[in-house]
Amino acid sequence: xxxxTQPPSVSExxxxxxxxxxxxxxxxxxxxxxxxxxxxxxxxxVISYDSxxxxxxxxxxxxxxxxxxxxxxISRVEAGDEADYYCQVWDNRSDHWVFGGGTKLTxx
Amino acid sequence: EVxxxxxxxxxxxxxxxxRVSCAASGFIxxxxxxxxxxxxxxKGPEWVSGISGSGSRTSYADSVKGRFTxxxxxxxxxVYLQMNSLTAExxxxxxxxxxxCTSSSCYVDYWGQGILVTVSS
Numbered sequence: 001x002x003x004x005t006q007p008p009s010v011s012e013x014x015x016x017x018x019x020x021x022x023x024x025x026x027x028x029x030x031x032x033x034x035x036x037x038x039x040x041x042x043x044x045x046v047i048s049y050d051s052x053x054x055x056x057x058x059x060x061x062x063x064x065x066x067x068x069x070x071x072x073x074i075s076r077v078e079a080g081d082e083a084d085y086y087c088q089v090w091d092n093r094s095d096h097w098v099f100g101g102g103t104k105l106t107x108x
Numbered sequence: 109e110v111x112x113x114x115x116x117x118x119x120x121x122x123x124x125x126x127r128v129s130c131a132a133s134g135f136i137x138x139x140x141x142x143x144x145x146x147x148x149x150x151k152g153p154e155w156v157s158g159i160s161g162s163g164s165r166t167s168y169a170d171s172v173k174g175r176f177t178x179x180x181x182x183x184x185x186x187v188y189l190q191m192n193s194l195t196a197e198x199x200x201x202x203x204x205x206x207x208x209c210t211s212s213s214c215y216v217d218y219w220g221q222g223i224l225v226t227v228s229s
Contacts, residue, residue, distance in 0.1 A: 044219075048215050084152070
């Protein structure tokens, strides 16, 4: 089955740019979706189809996807961005939804 | 407003069965795929099962295939997950989630609040 690999943690200072990666074999050929989850809450979609931002998500959140790596970029990081971030793809061969292991973003 | 309300969780003994339900409102259920995603304590989300809008197509994670069954009652606006032969590894918060799918991909645009299933003697 398809596997998505994320770094366990990323740290960045307020005002800087944080990047969360999601690795997978030829992931650039798939559409990648990103979710933010804060403690005790359900995940929230922040990016769909590699780079589309749902209504209500700040422009500071952006995404890209090429080759074997997809990236969620958070510009001008704020304390409120501290959360777990998960990437997700749909594997059309197996009809399975696949989540990455998650990355904890710490705002220093 | 889209709402997904899970019910039916609780404590069950190893080897036992449980059915969790998801009452959907605020959208036309039969137009959308639905999915169940679980999250064990301190872990990331794990996709469990999905069902097409009509219910004609279902899929399961390898970890639950043969033990769990997803179904839906579109007129009744409810999605179900029947869980059999439960083990401690099935202990998790189970989320009902609305799928937004095209021919190329699917993602979750709405999540329920989640319901805890604990498998323990």
